[in-house]
Amino acid sequence: MTIFYILMIFIVIASLIAVETTDLLSAVICIGAMGFGVSLIFLFLRAPDIAITQIVVEVLGLIILIRATISRDLTFISGDKEFFGTVVSVAIIFVIFLAGLRVFETLPEFGTAIFTEAPNAASQTYISQGLDKTGAANLVTSVILDYRAYDTLGEATVLFTSIIGATVLLRRKTKNTPETLQPVSES
Amino acid sequence: MKGMTIIVKTISSWVKMLIVLFGIYIILFGHLTPGGGFAGGVILASSYVLLMLAFGGEFVKKDLPLPLVSKLDCLGAFAFILIAILGLVFGGVFFANFLFEKYGQPLNLLSAGTIPLSNIAIGLKVGASLFLVIFSLSICCKGSQLDRK
Structure with a gap:
């Protein structure tokens, strides 16, 4: 069970870096690391089909994104974020989080199959x-x-x-x- | 994109066959081991993407012409629909497993009726279409660079 927490913290950190960094290439590489973390989680959850698909699509997507990033002149993002847009997106994410809390209560424990609750x-x-x-x-x-x-x-x-x-x-x-x-x- | 150095070219021309073999294995054994049409098709596409990165787009265009790829894409989609309609004709239901009585012995390579055939069709379709997308994206990047200069 510990391995899932380690992988999830790794995924969260990678996605935060991918969102917050100003270098486009680092963002693409962080997205790749996130995808490999997800595929490792699938592998540890004993779902090798999805793990294979995830890792293969991840590699292809990474290649496309890196080629699209390198061939552009603009590899750095500059400029500040808009205040209104940030507030609206934070509010929407908060509402989705509140709705998701009710859903998460009905789910079985992480890593156990759904039919333990619905035979x-x-x-x-x-x-x-x-x-x-x-x-x-x-x-x-x-x-x-x-x-x-x-x-x-x-x-x-x-x-x-x-x-x-x-x-x-x-x-x-x-x-x-x-x-x-x-x-x-x-x- | 002109291609990379001779070391990369030699190694990728060797590795290409292994990747193609692995993709074919994933597609053909999709009903026995993990994998299936989608994953195998993406692996087949990635072998040609490797060639495209190492040798450049023009080489791949000569090796695998784009009209052929479009035809393979349409052939995969058509084969999948055809299997479904044959199920309607012979089994009575759309997508019926009409070959199940003949090749129904489980845990063999020739088993599970129409499932391996569907896997092959899906693999052909996914591989060809993903290759088309990546190829047109790389051409688009090159074109926009030329326009800027």
């Missing part, structure tokens, strides 16, 4: 019958690709749409140059 949860069915019903030894895969395949379909659709948007917006050459475009008023 008739749907996850119990997956665990007891997943191997016989789907034949997949990895129950996470049997949930995301068999029991909850609609979720995966929606996720794939979101990814596909966002990729189309990103490639269309970020491409260098357009198919129609502005000279050949017809004005709207003529048509």
